[in-house]
Amino acid sequence: MKRKNASLDALVVLTVLLVSAVYLLPVYVMALTSLKTPLEITQRRYLLPGGAPHLENYATSLGLVFPSMVNSSIIALTVTLLSLVVGGLGGYFLSRFKWRIAKILFVLVSIALFLPYQVILIPLVQIVAATGLALTHAGLIISYLILNVPLASVLMATFFFSVPRELEESAEVDGASRLQIFFKIVSMAALPGYASTGILVFIQVWNEFLIALTLSTPYTETVQVKLTEVKGSFVALYNLQMAAALITVLVPLMFFLLLGKYFIRGILAGALKG
Amino acid sequence: MSTRRSSRARARAAEAAVFALPLLIVLVILFGMLAWTLYMSVSNWQGTAADYRFAGLTWYRLMLNQDRFWVDIGNNIRWLVLGVLPTTVLGLLLAYLLELGSIRGVEAYLRTLILYPAAMSFIVTGTIWSWMYQPDRGVLNTLLRAVGLDALTSGYTTDVTSAIYWLILIFVWQFLGIAVLILQASLRTAELQEMVEAATLDGASRVGILVSVIVPNIRGGILIVVSLLLISALKVFDIVYIVTFGGPGYATDVLALFMFIATFQQHLVALGAALGVVIFALAFAATIPYTIYALERWF
Numbered sequence: 001m002k003r004k005n006a007s008l009d010a011l012v013v014l015t016v017l018l019v020s021a022v023y024l025l026p027v028y029v030m031a032l033t034s035l036k037t038p039l040e041i042t043q044r045r046y047l048l049p050g051g052a053p054h055l056e057n058y059a060t061s062l063g064l065v066f067p068s069m070v071n072s073s074i075i076a077l078t079v080t081l082l083s084l085v086v087g088g089l090g091g092y093f094l095s096r097f098k099w100r101i102a103k104i105l106f107v108l109v110s111i112a113l114f115l116p117y118q119v120i121l122i123p124l125v126q127i128v129a130a131t132g133l134a135l136t137h138a139g140l141i142i143s144y145l146i147l148n149v150p151l152a153s154v155l156m157a158t159f160f161f162s163v164p165r166e167l168e169e170s171a172e173v174d175g176a177s178r179l180q181i182f183f184k185i186v187s188m189a190a191l192p193g194y195a196s197t198g199i200l201v202f203i204q205v206w207n208e209f210l211i212a213l214t215l216s217t218p219y220t221e222t223v224q225v226k227l228t229e230v231k232g233s234f235v236a237l238y239n240l241q242m243a244a245a246l247i248t249v250l251v252p253l254m255f256f257l258l259l260g261k262y263f264i265r266g267i268l269a270g271a272l273k274g
Numbered sequence: 275m276s277t278r279r280s281s282r283a284r285a286r287a288a289e290a291a292v293f294a295l296p297l298l299i300v301l302v303i304l305f306g307m308l309a310w311t312l313y314m315s316v317s318n319w320q321g322t323a324a325d326y327r328f329a330g331l332t333w334y335r336l337m338l339n340q341d342r343f344w345v346d347i348g349n350n351i352r353w354l355v356l357g358v359l360p361t362t363v364l365g366l367l368l369a370y371l372l373e374l375g376s377i378r379g380v381e382a383y384l385r386t387l388i389l390y391p392a393a394m395s396f397i398v399t400g401t402i403w404s405w406m407y408q409p410d411r412g413v414l415n416t417l418l419r420a421v422g423l424d425a426l427t428s429g430y431t432t433d434v435t436s437a438i439y440w441l442i443l444i445f446v447w448q449f450l451g452i453a454v455l456i457l458q459a460s461l462r463t464a465e466l467q468e469m470v471e472a473a474t475l476d477g478a479s480r481v482g483i484l485v486s487v488i489v490p491n492i493r494g495g496i497l498i499v500v501s502l503l504l505i506s507a508l509k510v511f512d513i514v515y516i517v518t519f520g521g522p523g524y525a526t527d528v529l530a531l532f533m534f535i536a537t538f539q540q541h542l543v544a545l546g547a548a549l550g551v552v553i554f555a556l557a558f559a560a561t562i563p564y565t566i567y568a569l570e571r572w573f
Contacts, residue, residue, distance in 0.1 A: 008374060008375065008480075009375070011371065012371060012374075012375040012380060015368070015371055015384075016380060016383070016384060019368075019384055019387060019388060020387065022447070023387045023388055023390075023391070023447075024387070025406075025413075026402045026403065026406060027402070029405075029406070029413050030402050030405075033405075042411075044411065044416045046413050046416060046417065047417070085296075086296040086297060086300065087297075089292065089293045089294075089296055089297065090293065090294065090296060090297030090300075092293050093290060093293035093294040093297065097290050097293070097294070099290075101294070102294075103569075105294065105297065105298065105301070106569065106572060107565065107569065108301050108305065109297075109301065110561075110564075110565045110568055110569070111558065111561075111565070112301060112304050112305075114501075114505045114557055114558075114561045114564075115304065115308070115554070115557070116505075116508065116509040116530070116550075116553045116554055116557045117509065118509065118511075118529075118530055118533050118534075118549070118550040118553045118554070119308055119311050119550040119551065119553060119554035120304065120307040120308060120311060120550075121533075121537070121550065122310075122311055122314060122537060122543060122546060122547055122550065123306075123307035123310040123311060123314075124307060126310075126324070127307075145300070146300050146303055146304055147304075149296075149297060149300040150300070150301070150304075153297055177289065178286075178289040178290075178293075179289065179292060182293070203393055206395070207394070207395030207396070207397075208395075209395065209396065209397055209511070209512045209515070210511050210512070210530075210534070213515075214534075214538060224395050224397045224512075227395075227397050227398065227401065228397060228515075228516060231401050231404070231516065238405060241401060241405075242401075242402075242405075245397075245398045245401045245402065248395075248398065249393075249394050249395070249398050252393040252394065252395075253390065253393055253394070255393065256389070256390060256392075256393035257390075260386070260389075263393070264389075264455060267392075267452060267455060267456070268455065268456065268459050271456045271459075271495075271498045271499075271502065
């Protein structure tokens with residue numbers, strides 16, 4: 001579709017400038033503010049750095065959010081691993097067993113994929129409260145696992161589709177069982193798919209707020225809930241608030257910047273083939 | 275012979291069970307909770323202790339008689355229309371421009387730039403934009419005043435009539451990247467490229483090609499983007515919670531926030547369940563076209 005054209009290039013340049021302003025300004029101001037003192041912020045020179053950068057804001061904010069980052073890491077990592085196991089098995093079933101029950105499962109998974117959390121929130125609270133799971137990370141882990149397995153299954157199924165059948169057929173001739181084929185051949189060939197799915201699930205769990213807000217206790221408070229507390233007070237400590245937000249966003253952003261390829265493939269797999 | 279075949283079928287079923295069972299258990303729990311909520315919405319549960327006595331449609335009737343419910347429905351419709359349409363159209367235009375553009379490096383730069391908010395939580399974007407919007411000390415008004423454009427300053431999310439639109443703008447900002455990404459991928463199919471080549475040789479204009487060749491041929495991609503945005507706009511909670519908490523007054527309240535407040539702050543659990551059912555019904559209806567499309571492509 002590429003054609004050389006001056007007016008088109010001008011339009012592209014204009015778009016680049018506009019999009020850059022709209023997408024860079026918020027983070028730019030945020031980063032600058034996180035390095036200022038409250039007094040420097042009141043000078044309202046938001047586009048300019050203040051005096052010397054106050055890195056101690058980050059130490060203070062990290063002290064505030066660190067326990068919640070540990071909680072979120074435990075929860076998100078466990079959910080990611082378990083979702084990959086269950087989603088890998090389920091995805092293989094959806095992609096290889098063309099039975100009527102697979103079709104029914106697929107419809108149920110599609111509905112579950114889009115299920116608004118609100119409609120299962122109250123039972124979830126009941127279960128977690130009644131079983132005492134709220135006091136440990138297990139409550140949130142199980143909740144997120146149930147909610148993310150449908151996504152993981154669909155994503156893994158789309159990745160398994162692109163694994164050539166010939167690999168499996170020759171192993172089958174050699175007498176390997178379906179499980180051996182799944183673990184030794186298909187899963188190995190679909191490792192990038194596991195990476196994409198894992199990143200997507202991890203980011204989803206790390207960023208989730210509604211379930212965390214209702215289920216987390218002082219022992220299990222997640223980063224998103226903690227951030228609302230840092231923002232919460234009426235004496236807005238913008239510098240700490242911005243530093244805390246930047247620290248917590250660093251984790252998913254690292255995945256995005258370092259493993260962006262897998263992140264993008266995950267989104268596209270979920271979108272285009274599912 | 276037949277016993278051997280049946281024992282093999284049984285072995286195959288056992289293998290299938292290993293793959294399907296964990297997923298099946300999760301789905302049973304999920305849909306069990308859905309049914310539980312459905313029943314709760316016709317129970318008489320108010321207060322902190324569970325009360326499963328059947329109350330019929332009492333709480334639905336109460337819900338329908340609340341002004342707040344209708345304000346929320348209106349607001350949710352605004353979210354659905356303004357969160358989905360502009361994002362899809364802008365996403366399509368940007369994706370097309372990126373495909374046409376011939377300046378090297380531009381594509382990768384722009385794509386990364388508009389996609390990074392997709393990795394951030396609504397709480398973080400809400401935190402940033404709260405401060406951008408803050409009326410007297412916020413970034414936007416300060417910058418506007420600094421360049422003498424006082425007339426353009428605004429109350430943003432504190433202004434009763436326009437608050438909701440400023441909230442929706444945050445959503446558009448955050449989801450535009452995903453829309454571009456998906457639409458761009460659907461622009462890149464070989465068949466479509468050929469059709470565009472042919473139309474170009476026929477002397478069709480770029481806008482003409484976009485409208486009459488590209489759009490009809492990427493309906494699948496558009497359907498996916500629209501469904502994804504519809505569902506995300508419908509269950510929006512975090513942005514409203516962190517930026518306005520439904521205020522000023524009820525001006526930016528949405529069903530999801532009402533559901534949360536009714537259930538966990540007012541302890542009208544049956545009402546909360548009824549609101550949850552309404553949200554689910556809307557989400558279900560919104561994704562029917564997508565589910566049918568996906569099912570056709572899958573089987």
